[in-house]
Amino acid sequence: MERKCLECGQAFNGRSDKKFCCDLCRNAYHNRIYRQQKSLISQVNSRLAANRKILENLYTAGVRKVPKNRLEEEKFDFGHYTSRSRNKLGKVTYRCYEYTYYSDLHRNVTIVKD
Ligand SMILES: [Zn+2]
Numbered sequence: 617m618e619r620k621c622l623e624c625g626q627a628f629n630g631r632s633d634k635k636f637c638c639d640l641c642r643n644a645y646h647n648r649i650y651r652q653q654k655s656l657i658s659q660v661n662s663r664l665a666a667n668r669k670i671l672e673n674l675y676t677a678g679v680r681k682v683p684k685n686r687l688e689e690e691k692f693d694f695g696h697y698t699s700r701s702r703n704k705l706g707k708v709t710y711r712c713y714e715y716t717y718y719s720d721l722h723r724n725v726t727i728v729k730d
Pocket of ligand 1: 623624626
């Protein structure tokens, strides 16, 4: 049965479960997937580290409540956090490592450290 190599696209003959024309293509394919996964992980890690640094700088400067705009100006990425939960009052809180933060109706963000 003629198949097409997943890496180079060339037709080759082989068992029906064979996906690559040769070992070189198989290795190249898997290395690329591995690199893509590593790159995704490192992008997410960088964003989390950048968020943590922003919270840490504010907290260290004595800031416990900050306008959301200010965090946005600092390029805080609200789409990335280490976990999300609800406190006793039912308010959604976000964590970035040792920092917990949540916003109120006035667009102020409260920062708490463990
Ligand atoms: Zn190939």
